[in-house]
Amino acid sequence: MNVPIKQYAKLLGGYLKPQQGRVALFAVALLISIGLQVLSPQILGYFIDTSLAGASGQVLFVAALLFIGAAFLTQLLSVISTYLGENVAWTATNALRADIVEHCIQLDLSFYKLRTSGELLERVDGDVNVLSRFFSQLAIHTLGNGILLVGILVALFFENWLAGVSLTLFSLFALMILLSLHSFAVAPWTTYLQVSAEFFGFIGEHLVGREDIRANGAVSYVMRRFHQILQRWLPVYQKARFTSTILWSTSVGLFTIGNAIALGVSAYLWNQNAITIGSAYLIFHYTNLLNQPIERIREELEELQQVEASIHRIRELLQVQSHLSTGGDRILSQSALSVSCEQVWFSYQLAQQTASNSYLTPQEWTLQDISFYLPAGQVLGLLGRTGSGKTTLARLLLRFYDAQLGCIRLGNVAIAQTSLTTLRQRVGLVTQDVQLFQASVRDNLTFFDSTIPDTQIRQTLELLGLGTWLRSLPEDLDTQLDSNSGGLSAGQAQLLTFARVFLKNPGLVILDEASSRLDPVTEHLIEQAVDRLLNRCTGIIIAHRLQTVQRADQILILDRGRILEYGDRQSLLNNPHSHFSQLLKTGTTDFLV
Numbered sequence: 001m002n003v004p005i006k007q008y009a010k011l012l013g014g015y016l017k018p019q020q021g022r023v024a025l026f027a028v029a030l031l032i033s034i035g036l037q038v039l040s041p042q043i044l045g046y047f048i049d050t051s052l053a054g055a056s057g058q059v060l061f062v063a064a065l066l067f068i069g070a071a072f073l074t075q076l077l078s079v080i081s082t083y084l085g086e087n088v089a090w091t092a093t094n095a096l097r098a099d100i101v102e103h104c105i106q107l108d109l110s111f112y113k114l115r116t117s118g119e120l121l122e123r124v125d126g127d128v129n130v131l132s133r134f135f136s137q138l139a140i141h142t143l144g145n146g147i148l149l150v151g152i153l154v155a156l157f158f159e160n161w162l163a164g165v166s167l168t169l170f171s172l173f174a175l176m177i178l179l180s181l182h183s184f185a186v187a188p189w190t191t192y193l194q195v196s197a198e199f200f201g202f203i204g205e206h207l208v209g210r211e212d213i214r215a216n217g218a219v220s221y222v223m224r225r226f227h228q229i230l231q232r233w234l235p236v237y238q239k240a241r242f243t244s245t246i247l248w249s250t251s252v253g254l255f256t257i258g259n260a261i262a263l264g265v266s267a268y269l270w271n272q273n274a275i276t277i278g279s280a281y282l283i284f285h286y287t288n289l290l291n292q293p294i295e296r297i298r299e300e301l302e303e304l305q306q307v308e309a310s311i312h313r314i315r316e317l318l319q320v321q322s323h324l325s326t327g328g329d330r331i332l333s334q335s336a337l338s339v340s341c342e343q344v345w346f347s348y349q350l351a352q353q354t355a356s357n358s359y360l361t362p363q364e365w366t367l368q369d370i371s372f373y374l375p376a377g378q379v380l381g382l383l384g385r386t387g388s389g390k391t392t393l394a395r396l397l398l399r400f401y402d403a404q405l406g407c408i409r410l411g412n413v414a415i416a417q418t419s420l421t422t423l424r425q426r427v428g429l430v431t432q433d434v435q436l437f438q439a440s441v442r443d444n445l446t447f448f449d450s451t452i453p454d455t456q457i458r459q460t461l462e463l464l465g466l467g468t469w470l471r472s473l474p475e476d477l478d479t480q481l482d483s484n485s486g487g488l489s490a491g492q493a494q495l496l497t498f499a500r501v502f503l504k505n506p507g508l509v510i511l512d513e514a515s516s517r518l519d520p521v522t523e524h525l526i527e528q529a530v531d532r533l534l535n536r537c538t539g540i541i542i543a544h545r546l547q548t549v550q551r552a553d554q555i556l557i558l559d560r561g562r563i564l565e566y567g568d569r570q571s572l573l574n575n576p577h578s579h580f581s582q583l584l585k586t587g588t589t590d591f592l593v
């Protein structure tokens with residue numbers, strides 16, 4: 001069997017070290033309870049032998065009292081050690097959960113593209129839950145029962161060397177068989193966990209898309225795929241359970257052999273007058289007691305099959321490295337930031353490392369040779385057909401991905417030379433996709449930054465025309481919003497994202513303008529919000545409305561990842577042959593689509 005001891009030790013060491021005190025207390029309680037389990041049968045053996053020898057009732061009474069006392073103490077200690085074990089386990093797994101979540105949040109977007117949210121939930125919750133049993137039971141069952149096993153064998157040697165030798169050999173044989181069977185069940189449990197992760201991924205994805213699924217009549221298709229996953233899940237589970245059942249039946253068979261050996265040895269020794277009847281009882285009792293640690297170790301090994309699979313998957317997840325470089329320590333200016341894009345090339349395939357640079361055809365580059373310079377405080381209108389690369393350019397500015405070639409500078413600092421935190425503090429993004437969290441209005445706006453005062457939040461909401469809405473809330477800024485757009489209209493939700501960006505006070509703001517139609521009042525409020533925001537900082541507007549483009553100082557039109565046209569808005573407007581002036585003539589951005 002190949003137990004990855006190193007992996008276990010590293011995991012245990014890393015997460016149990018901060019709880020040294022509790023772990024030590026736990027070990028002491030466990031050791032005393034094990035000692036009592038081995039010693040208390042001696043009292044019974046003594047009781048049998050002394051009563052057969054005709055001892056006084058008082059001696060027998062004291063022996064019985066001692067036995068009851070030891071049994072009570074054993075139970076008490078086992079409760080204490082279980083409590084401490086669970087406590088240690090939960091603290092350790094919570095720390096592990098936190099590490100996994102933190103790690104995942106810091107990964108780049110290509111990681112999320114390859115995994116569903118349900119799959120990640122299964123990693124963070126399902127796998128770590130399995131490890132919680134590992135943290136508590138490894139100590140209670142494997143370690144504790146290992147010590148108990150040795151204690152019982154030593155006690156057997158004290159009774160009679162022949163009983164000691166034969167039952168030690170039996171225990172080694174039993175453990176060898178069970179350990180050799182253990183590893184063959186690992187693969188089925190790994191497959192089982194994989195399919196269950198897929199299942200939760202599927203459920204998560206389709207719950208999020210429920211409205212589209214219903215609106216497009218795709219319910220029966222979804223249900224068919226649901227049943228297909230269930231059909232795959234069952235045989236995988238059966239196979240995994242079957243391998244575990246083989247382990248179980250083997251251990252039952254082994255215990256029967258152990259009892260037969262104990263009876264045979266005891267009968268032989270008694271016939272030879274080598275032991276008393278009390279010792280014969282003890283040999284049989286200890287052999288039965290042997291079953292307990294061997295059985296527990298077997299159960300633990302069964303758990304370890306799942307644990308091994310979980311550790312493997314968690315390690316795999318923790319080893320995923322962000323494709324983004326860590327960034328330097330340059331500071332970005334606190335005022336409006338100029339944007340300089342210098343011969344930038346980007347491909348999603350390269351970002352996900354599914355292709356090599358030299359194999360890419362020009363069509364496979366999402367952005368090709370993009371260069372422009374936007375002075376601080378100016379506004380760039382970004383236009384282009386759907387799929388031409390506008391959103392991708394925004395993602396590069398925020399370093400959701402890194403460009404493979406070329407350089408982007410904010411102020412005079414290359415964005416890779418400042419930390420991701422600084423960059424994302426100084427660049428604001430307003431998209432059509434508004435994400436609200438199950439949290440208070442305040443936390444939704446400040447992103448849990450408690451240094452932003454309430455007066456500033458209120459002023460910002462008033463400025464954006466959301467004052468009446470705020471006053472209508474039952475608990476003011478403490479009102480809880482739900483994650484499903486918080487009971488807000490699309491326009492209100494979008495205004496809230498403007499409020500978020502206002503509070504952040506960025507040096508560059510990127511607006512992915514809503515193309516959906518809003519009612520005229522909300523549209524007017526949003527227009528005003530855009531004006532106010534752009535007065536404070538540099539702006540890039542992924543424009544869908546001509547009115548917004550009129551705000552721009554510069555225009556950049558993308559076509560299939562290349563720059564089709566770039567220049568000063570007024571100059572392009574004055575040139576009747578420019579794409580931009582033709583666009584304005586038609587009065588719509590539709591010709592680009």
Ligand SMILES: Nc1ncnc2c1ncn2[C@@H]1O[C@H](COP(=O)(O)OP(=O)(O)OP(=O)(O)O)[C@@H](O)[C@H]1O
Pocket residue numbers: 113348349366384385386387388389390391392393
């Ligand atoms: N995460 C991704 N992985 C792989 N390819 C992507 C990804 N996101 C976008 N693309 C592809 O990159 C190209 C540019 O997409 P992008 O979203 O930047 O276009 P866009 O101009 O913003 O379009 P729209 O106006 O429809 O939002 C498209 O061909 C798109 O299919």
